[in-house]
Amino acid sequence: EIVMTQSPASLSVSPGARATLSCRASQSISSNLAWYRQKPGQAPRLLIYGASTRATGVPARFSGSGSGTEFTLTISSLQSEDLALYYCQQYNDWPYTFGQGTKLDI
């Protein structure tokens, strides 16, 4: 099973600032990585797939990068609605696995 490790576990940032979230895979997953945002009480929403491609309707302040085992989600100019949990997920191999999440506090 591929283990996904996210860091940091939580991050406090100011509105308008930039946030960088990391995700590491225990073995290479090529670019088969997705990022999700989950607001309190809601289902997750797909932000990024293929490590760097924004999903439909996702604002340009979200960007993803990386390949192999190291990945980054960057949120520029944070807004209050970005207060949420963020998860990475690999879909390179069964079982698909998620990171433990990063909680973003504004």
Added chain:
Amino acid sequence: QVQLVQSGAEVQKPGASVKVSCKASGYLFTNNYLHWVRQAPGQGLEWMGIINPSGGSTQYAQKFQGRITITSVTSTGTVNMELSSLRSEDTAVYYCARTSSRGGMDVWGQGTTVTVSS
């Protein structure tokens, strides 16, 4: 619009089984695999399994092997997830989610709360 609508909340006793349904609409049902993901209270997301509605082939996480069955009914555009031998640790919100053809899970159901309590 594309949507996944799940069945309502369930309360079950330890040892019982639960069946959660997920009805798809707004797209061709057999075109996309469907996942089940759960989230225990205050915890992260846990992938449980996946089904190809075109043919019904499945993959399950090792943790749930022997307790989980995912099926699809093409005529109604519905996917069902049954989990047996329930224990308190199975208390969670259960989500179905559609696989995007380009990667990731692009459409999610609203979630179904399953509570296991005596």
